[in-house]
Amino acid sequence: MKPAPFDYVAPTSVEEACAILAEAHGGATVLAGGQTLMPLLNLRMSQPFILVDISHIAELKGIMRIDGGARIGPMTRQCEVIESSALQQHLPVLVEAVRHVGHHQTRNLGTIGGSIALGEPAAELPAAAVALKATIEVRSIRGTRNIPAAEFYLGPYMTVLEEDELVTGIRFPDWSLNHIALFRELAQRPGDFALAGMVGAMSIESGKITRAGLAWFGMGPTPMRASAAEQKLLGCSLNDIDPQAIAEIAITDTAPFDDPQASADYRLTVGTRLFANTLRDAISIREAA
C-alpha cells in the first residue's frame, strides 16, 4: 500500500492551479484534504502523474456571507463548517450533514470541496448540495462555470467536472429563517457511509410551503434529488402533509443497488420509512413550537 510515483506541485493561486491542470491533460489529480484520495493512492486505485495540492491557495479557504446566501471555499475543512455560527444559524441542515461525514479525526482534514467533487453517492455533502440547491463554481483557464448541484453528478465518483477544471466555491442560497430542516441517515456504525439517508429543507410563508429541496444519499448512483416529492409539497400547509404519501412519491426518484452491507430492497423499504419519519418528526416539532 504505497502510491505509484507521482509529481507533486503545490500552487498558491487558482490561476496557477488551473494552468497546471490544463497542461497536464488529464494526468493531474487535485489533492484537497486527502481523506479519500490518500487511501486510493496507497491502494494504487488512483495513479496520477501529478498531484496538485491546493491546500496552499488562500482564496479557496473560508466561509463567506454573500448576497442571498453563503459561499464556502472548497478547501474549508469540514470541522470549520460545524463550528461556524453563521452556518449554524442560516444552514443548520448543512451543519448537521457535515457532522455525519466520517469521524471527528477525518473532519479535521477533510474538506467541503473534496467531498462535493468526489461524488460518493452515499456521502452526505453531495446530497446536501443537491437538496439545498447549491451552485458549484468551477474554474479553468477557459473560464468560469456555475453548475447547479443537481446537474453536477453523473454517476458514482463521476461528475461534469472537466479534467482541467477546479472547484473554486460552493454557493448555498439562503433559505427563509423559519425553514424546516430535514436530515436523517441510517448507518451501521457512526462514520460509515449511509445505508440510506435523506436531507432537505422546506421554506414556509403564510403557512404554505413555498420552496422545497429534498435529496437522497446511498439510494442510487448519485445523490438522488426527490423532485416529484418537492413538487408535491409546494403550496401545501404543514397539516395537509401526509408524510407517508410524500415518502412513497420520493422513493420513486431513487435507484438503489445491492451491496454487501444492504440489499436494494432493504434500502427501498427502510428509505421510505426514514423519509416519512423524518418529515413527520420535523412537522410535529414545528407544530408544537
Added chain:
Amino acid sequence: MSAPGNPPAQRTSATTDSEQQNGATKAAGITAGRYIGQRTPRKEDPRLLTGRGQFVDDISLPGMLHIAFARSPIARGAIVSINIEVARDVPGVHAIYTQEDLASFKVDMISFFLVSPDIKTTPLADGRVAYVGEPVAMVIADNRYIAEDAASLVEVEYAEEDPVVSIGDARTGPIVHPGTEDNIASQMGEEEIEEELAAALKSAPHLITHKVVHQRISQSPMETRGVVVTREGAQELTLYITCQSPHLVARWVSLALGLPQTAIRVIAKDVGGGFGLKNHPWKEETAVILAALLFDRPLKWIEDRYENLTASCQAREQEMVLQVAFDNDGRLLASHGDYSVNNGAFPQLSESNIAVHMFLWAAHKMPAYGFLTRGWYSNTPGYAAYRGPWGMETLIRETALDVAARRIGIDPIEIRRRNLLRLEDQPTESCMQVQLEDITPAECLDKLLANFDVAEFRTEQEAQRKEKRYLGLGIATYIEPTGGAGSIPTMTGELAQVRIEPTGKVTATMSTHSQGHGTATTMAQIFADRLGVSYEDVTVFEGDSSRGGFSPGAAGSRQGVIAGGAAIMAADLLAARVKQLAAHVMDVTPELITMDDGMLRVEGNAEKSRSLAEIANIAYGEPDRLPAGFESGLEAQYRYQPPPMTFSSAANACIVEVDAGTGFVKILRWISSEDCGTAINPSVVEGQISGGLAQAIGMVLMEKVGFDERGNPTAATYKDYHLPAISDIPDFEFLHASTPSQSVGGMRGVGEGGAIIGVPTLVNAIADALVPFGEVPVELPLTPTKLLSVIEGRDLGEKPAGEQPVIAASQPVRVEVTPAVITTDESTAARIDGDWNMALSTPMGAQEMTGHFETSGEALSGYLSSPEGQMAFTGTVTGNKLQFDLRVVKPMKITLKYNLEVNGDRIAGKCKMGIMGSMKVSGQRAP
C-alpha cells in the same frame, strides 16, 4: 429507555474482588496475596500507551532491503509464463525471485502440530495458482515504494480455470489440487448415521434440525503480519517476527527449513494481536526467510492491510446441521452433527475441527451423539485458527437449545438446567469420552440469574412488545478446554526461570509470550507474592527465543494456567533457597523466617531481620558464608507440566432491542458470569473476556470475508470489512465464580471464552426479540437486511440459511465409482498375502504404516507396523474384503476396526476408531 432488568451487577466491585480472593484461598497450593487476585496496573501499559512499544515495523537494520509480492489476480489456473525483465530494470530493484529461485531449499510447510501438509505447499506459487492473492513473485528493493512499483510490473500469463469458492462448490465442483480424488481436506465420522442413533432420533418425541452458517472471518490483528530477517555472522539467523510464540517459530523454522535450532533466534517484543493467525510462519514469511538466505542482506516485509484482508490465512467459514432429539420434558435423548469447514487452498492444517464434536455435548447429559465432519479445499486463502476455533459447538448447541425450547414450549433457562451437568454429577464421562471433574456452567448460570431478574425482564419485554418495541434476552452457557498440555507435540508445559539479583530485585525469564495478554504483569504478580517483594521490583522478560525455553505461547487459553503454575513452583523453589541461606546467616531454623516487603524477618526477633539484598549479596559474593553444599547465587527454574486439560465454564446474558423498522440491533446490557478459577488479575481476565466478546459481536452483526463467483475478495479494506467500533460494544458486567482448578495455583484459561460464548448469546437475544415474527435463520452475520426479511416475512435480497437445501448427513459425498473387480482366476493368497504400504488419514496428518497379511481360507492374520511399533491381529477374509480389529491403549483405550478392500495392487477402506468415527485408509502393495 433505561436498560431493563435490575440494576447492573457491580462491575469490579469489592464483592467480586473479595470472592475472588476467597476463590484463590481455596486454590491448590496458593494463598491470597498482596498481588495475586489484585487489579495491579499492567507493567506493559506505560510503554505501549506512550508509543514506546517495539513491533516488527519498528525494526530497522543497516543495509536492510524491502520486499513486496506480486500476487495472483485469479483464483485458479496454471501459470503459463512469468516475465520479470521489465520489473528487474526498475532502478532500486535488487532481485526478483519466483518459486524456481527458492526451489533449491527443501521446505516442509508443516502445521502447528508439526505435521507435513497433505497437499504440496510452497512459499511462492509453483506452476499453478490456487487463490486470488497467492504470492507468485517477490521483489527485493531499496524501499517498499520501489518494490511495489516493480511488483506491479511483473508480467504473469495465466490459463484461468473456473474456481471452487464455497463449501458448496467444493462438494460438486472441479478438483482444487490436481492429483487428489476429491476436495475433502480432512474427514472423520460416519457418512451415514448409525442405525441405533438414527432410530433414537426418529423415535424421539421432539426432533430439532438446526442449521448454522458461519461466515469467513479475517483475524484482523491490529499489527499485520511482518518479518525482518537478518543473518548475523556466518551462522545465526535472527528473525523479528510478529507471532504468538518466538519459541514455536524458532522450532518451526528449524524443522521447515532443516536448520539447527541453535542457529535461529526469534524476537517478538511486542505483538499487536495474534488471534490464531500468527501461530507460525506461512507462505510469505517463509519466502522472506529464504530470500534473506539467498540474497544475504537483511530483509523486511510488512504485510499491508490490503494483503492482510485478502491474502492472509482466514478463519471460520463453516456450515453445520445439528439434529437434537428431546423427550417431552425437554431432556436430551440423542444428537447428530454434520459439519463442514472451508479449508481454502493451503490451510495451515487440513482441518475438520474434531474438537467441535468432542465438546459439543460434553457439559450436558447427552446419551448418544454421532457426527460427520469434513474440511474442504477451495480456491480461497487458507484456513488458520481464530480465537476459539471450535466455537461452532457452543454456537450451534446454544442456538439449537433455544429453538428447541420455543418448539417444545419450555423456558430456555429451564431446558438448560434440565440438561446441564452440575458439580454433584461429576466426575463423569461424556458420550464422546471427555472426562469431566469440575466444570461449572450450571453454577455460572445460577450466579448469573442471581444477579439478573429474568421475570422482571419478561414483564417489560411483554409491555414493550405492545408498543411495537422488540426486546430480546439471550442466554448461553459453555465450557472450554484450556491449558492443554501433553496431547500434541507443540502443546507443552511452560518454563519459569527466576533469580534474585545481587541487588535484591527479582528478574524472571518466561516461556510465555504476550500479544496483549499481560503476562509480564500477571507473572510478576505471582513472583512478587511468592517471594515477598514489591511488584515494582519484579521484571519479567519474554518474547525472545534465546530466553526461557520452549512453549507454544498464546494458543489454547493456556498461559495463565501453565506458566502461572510454573511461576509459583519456581518462586517457591527459590524462596526455599533464600530461607535456607537466611536461616544459616541468622542462625535460626528456616521455618521461623518470613519473606515480606523485600525483608527476611524472624518471628519474635526483630533485630535479626535482614533485607533480601543483603542475603542476595552474600549468596553471590561471599561463598564463605554459605551453608555447606549450598550452590552460590539465588536462581531457580521450574517447567510445569499441568493436568492434560483444565476446563473453564461460563454463562452469559445479553439484552438487545431490534428496531422493527430497520432491522438494526442495539445491545442494551451484557453480563458475563465466568469461572476461570484463580484470577491472577481480574482486570486482565476482564480484558480478555471483553476482547473476545467484542469479536463475537463483530461475528454476529457485521464482519464478513466475502468472494464473488470468480473468487475475488469483496472486502479489501476496512470500509467494506466491518469491525465493531467502540460504539458497538456495550459496557460488560462481570461476575467471577473462581472455582480452583486442579492445576498449581488453581487457574483456568480465559483467553478464548468471550469469542466463543458471545456469539450464541447475542444470536439468542436477537432471535428472542423477533419471536413475534418467526425464527431467525442463523446465517452470520445477521445484517439489517436479513433481520428485516424476518420481520417483514419476505425476502429482501439476502437469502436466509433456512431456504437453502439442508445437507443431510446421509447424503453421499462425491465418490469416484470404481466397480469392485474380483478376479476369480487368482487365489485369495496371491491377491492379498504380503506387505502393503498404507496410510491412515488422521487429524494429525497421514500416518504411514506397513500392513502384513497372511490368509488361510477365510482366516486372516498379520501385523501393522509403524515407527511406533508393531501390532499383530487376526481377522477374516471375504472375497477381496479384509476385516480385523486392533486394540490400542495410546493415546486412549480404543478398538480400531479395519475394513479394507483389495483391488489389484491397491488397497483402500476405513478404520473405525470408536467415538472418533472413521478415517480413510489407502495404500498399495509394497514393491
